Every structure is written in C-alpha cells, then in structure tokens.
Amino acid sequence: KEKSSCIKAYKNEIYFIESNPAFEFWLLLHFVFTDRQFRNCDEVITELKKNGRLEKYEKSIEYFSKNNLYLQLKEKLESAINHARSISIDINNPHTSYSRVFEVFEELLQKR
Template identity: 40%
Template sequence: MGRIKRKTSPAFAIVADGETEIWYLQMMQRNERRVRLTIKPELPKKKRIEDQCELVCKLAQGEYDKVFWIVDLDQIVKERREATGVKKDPMQTFIECRKRVLSSKKYSNRIRVIVNNPCLEFWFLLHFMHTSKSFDCYDQVEKELKKYIQDYNKSVGYFKKPNNDIYLKLKPRLKKAIEHSDLLGVFTPETPSKAVSEMPQFFRTEELKGLF
C-alpha cells in the first residue's frame, strides 16, 4: 500500500513596492492558525511599473499558486511627478499592464492585482470608518488613521510587535473593513483617482475561502 501524500500548503508570492504590505500579510499568517499557506515576499529591485509587471508575470510561471501584485497608487503619482522627459504617463502604463495580466488566459487564474488608493493605510482606515474621500497622499491618510491608532508608525518593529502586531490591532474590525471596501467598489481606469482598497481580494481568494 502506497504512502498517502500530505497535501502541501498553497504558496503565495506578494509583489509590492514597499514592505508594509508584506509585514501586514505575514502577521495575518502568524496569527491565523487555520490559514495554511506559504507567503513569500518578492520586493522588486526596480520600482518602475514595467519592472514590477515583468516580475509578476515571471513569478506566475513558477511554483506559486497565486501571485498578488499590490499597488499603492500614491507611488505611481510620485513616479509621474518625478518623471522628466518620459513619453508615457506612469498611470497609463499601470493601467495597460494591469489589463494585460488580467485579460491573459495564461495569467488570469494565477495573478491578482490589488489596488490601494492612495496607500495600504487607507485599508487600515476602513477598519474604523467608511469614507470615499480621495486622499492625495500617505501623510493625509496617516493623520486620519492616527485618530484611531494614536501610536501608528511605519516600521517593522511596530508592525511585528509581539502580541500586539498590526494584524492583531485590526483583526476585530476586519469584516467591517471588507464591508466598507465593498461600498467603494473596485479600481477602474476611467476613474483612477477615486478612493479604493481592493485588499478584500486577498481574503476572498479561493485558497482561503470561508476562513474570513
């Protein structure tokens, strides 16, 4: 009689231009014992949208069950502001890259593009309130968020603090954040400046179905 093979845990790659998204999801994994998966951070060496998109497509052809590309639009706005002599608008580049990976039969089942506008902290804010206000930048969101989490700061020590990490702070309000996010809808190329957080995509992915 052959040996029964143990089912392996799903493997997710997380591509983001910053580390806060990685820290947050790592803390989710640490605290949710029912979630049996492997999360591997894939921080792009180059921050340009084209380079991130190339990395996402490359990873989707490898060992991962899913590749999550988490995009903070304030970074694209920053790239647009700092670009000099660039023929193509960074926002338009992102919209085209997003369309390419989501419409491709090769990638559509393995890649998820998650947009936060302006940043991940907007997702955190939705745990406490529903708002459709379009914040211009991280600083504005942080100011509002600190009304609810006074000691918030963007550091690995804060995010991963034993017994009081960022996920534990927010977990009791997770369902409310998902509800608030749903009310805002999803990112659309026609209205790229509207407030949005697509983080519920992660919690609703097939491999985590029914756990949140």
Template identity: 40%
Template sequence: MRNRRNNPLRGKPKVAVVVDGETEAWYLTMLNRNEPNAKFQIKPEIPQIKSLSDQFDKVQSLAKDYDTVVWMIDLDVILKETREVKKGQPRPLDEFLKYKGFLDSVSNVTVIINQPCMEFWLLLHFEFTQAPFEDCARAEKRLVKHLTDYVKIQKYYTKEGDAIYLKLKEKLPIAIGRTKKFSEFDPENPDRGHSGMHKFFGILGLS
C-alpha cells in the first residue's frame, strides 16, 4: 500500500474523481453544488492528456493526497479502438484491465465503469437495460426518448435551477438501485450495458 501524505484540505474530506470528458465533470459539479449533505466534497479532474496511461498516472498521484480517489471511465472509445486494433498489437481494453487490476488492490481508489458512457447512467433513471451499445451516440439516442430536451452541452448540464442533476434527482434512488443489479464488469462481454455508479454514491453517503 502506498504511503499517503497528510491531506492538506480542510473541512469535509474530498474525493478526487478522474474523468476523461467534460460531460462527467459538468454532472459532478452539479452534484457537488446540490448535495450539501454529502459526506465528501467532489473535485473533478480531467487530465490534460486523456490517454489511459495518463489517467492511470493521475489516479496514482491523487491517491497520495486524497482520502478517496475515483476513476470514472467510459468504455466506448476503448472498445472502439480495441475493435480497430491490428492483429498482434496491444489492445486498449487489455491495457485498461491491467490498470484496473492494479488499482483494485489500492484501498482508497475505486474504478467505476460506464459502458458505453455517462448517458447510459442517465438512461438508468428511466429504464433498466443491459443491452449492448456500440457507442455513446446510441445510448444518447435512447436517452432522448425519455429526456426529450437533452442536449450534450454545458449550458444544459449546468443551468441554474434546472441543472441535469436536479432534473433527475427524484429518480436517483431508482437509478442507483438499477446499477446494483449489474454483476461486476465482465471482460468477456464488454459491449453489454453497464454502470457502477452505485459505488460512487455509496462513497458520498447518498445511497
């Protein structure tokens, strides 16, 4: 186990969340703003370089300073690049699984997978599905059937008094319950719809 330096942050303990996209950062910022009773304050982190190795390094670095670090990762790009990799070359999915296996042994780090992306987590507020999604666009198309005004822009996610988190908060317990129905991520069936967000809300003391 790594030795952690004393956390210099005052007040509530903080959880650093490493994400690879703005969508997750917007959502987490709104969650942080609208959940004053959460046990943690959330600090979204988007690495300057979004490669898997850079995200992995960022998680390890933050784990030295924070009580809890979450690596929240979308699988859509990883699976797309894995499908396209030439025979004999390393597969991005294998690289990710190697990093995940290492981090699973670090006590203050949690890896949370959304397959294909954050929109699948939002979709679970309205329906339960384990259907495979080839990419995020397909999950977004399914989401819009329920959340008809959905637009993947910052203004929609962060609108004062009508932020994405507030829009869905009433359905949050349902969505959390649905993610608990999933087994652990299955590398043999990586395309299957999956979300581990209940782990995140458990860390925050909100589930």
C-alpha cells in the first residue's frame, strides 16, 4: 500500500523524500562525505555551520526565503549525489544517517 501511494503521489508530482535525521543531512553532503550517526537535526546543523560550509544556516522560513541554497550549492551537487549514493543504509538501525534527496536530482538531470 505504501508503494502504491508513493506512485500515485509521484504522478501528481508530489515527492516523498527521506533524510535521516533531517533534511540538513542532505545539505551537509554537499561539503563532505559522512556516514556518521547523528542523533538529531541540531547535531547536523552544528556540522553544517562549520567554517567554509553554511556558517549562517538557520532552520527557518526566513532563511530559506532570503537565501537561494540551490545557487549556493549547485556546483557541489554532483559531490552530494555521489556522497548520498555511497552511504550504506542499515534499515534495522533507526540512527543511520542518510538522504534520498539525490534521487530527485538524478531524475531531474536525466530529463534535461
């Protein structure tokens, strides 16, 4: 049933994209490969805000409205895709950090 609802949503151009523990893990993969187990979003944001990354990052609507993350990260997209694809997902471990966002970008890049 879950798969069929995802397919139906896909046909309506709604995507369900998993990132654990948070979307910020996908952003972090633009800068570094890591398969570290982060306990929560705050731990990922701490890594993301390190020097040379997204130092002023905030998880807020205001931040996303004022900053075009795609423009900031598009040169690193290929690295992020490769990093995300390389992570082994342990489905029995709820603390495994991973992101499936790359699948959407791969599909969009194929359509070009």
